[in-house]
Amino acid sequence: MWRYFTRNKTRRYVDILPDLVYNYNHSFHRSIQRTPAEVNSSNVLPVWKTLYGPQKPSQSKKPRFKVGYLVRISKAKKMFEKGYLPNWTTELFTISKIIPDRYPYVYKIQDYNGEELEGTFYEKELQQVVKKDDVYEVQEILAYKKRRVGKKIIPQVKVRWKGYPPSFDSWIPQSDLILPT
Known part of the structure; x- marks a missing residue:
């Protein structure tokens, strides 16, 4: 036509x-x-x-993620918005629950503090992360202090982690910082 x-x-x-x-x-x-x-x-x-006539049973796919998997959430972009920055959050989350009653499957997730996020997320909105090391990027150093452990004095720094809210700010030994080369 x-x-x-x-x-x-x-x-x-x-x-x-x-x-x-x-x-x-x-x-x-x-x-x-x-x-x-x-x-x-x-x-x-x-x-x-x-x-x-009688319907064929729907082929039920297994869920893509399992409870305990580390994932990132996709960031919403405006229509046709381009950019070189990643489309996924820096913050890592853990799958806490799979809701099997719905297809496609939806997931409940929680942050590292164990606080569950509101709402549910589709598989397409999540990206699995295989974390082989415990290296996290520091956004900024907030404060310095020295802590006595026995006879040793250990310098510590309070850091804000890149991509995480201020509630995740923490004190770490200064020796754990890896400076960029």
Whole structure:
């Protein structure tokens, strides 16, 4: 139809309507497993059973994530917004619950403090993270202090972790900081 419109530089379909109807009725239809022109009074029952008969059991996929997996959440971007920054949060979350009653599966997640986030997340909104090391980026150093452990004095720094809210600020030994090279 659209080829006809382009070739003849017109949008008038009335001239080719009989051809369109003929082609539609003689095309294979997946829902009835044949062309509509092949359906007649002798085979109407099998066609009806094909459409409305017992449904095949839906193939239930296994959930992509399991409880305890580390994931990131996708960041919402505006339509057609481009950028070089990652589309995933820096903060890591843990899958706390899979809700199996819904398909596609949805997940409840919690942060490192064990606080569960409001709402549920689809598989497409989560990205699994395989964390091989415990190295996290520091956004800024907030304070310094020295702590006595026995006879040793250990210098410590209070850091704000990159991508994490201020509630995750923590004191770490200064020797644990790895400076960029």
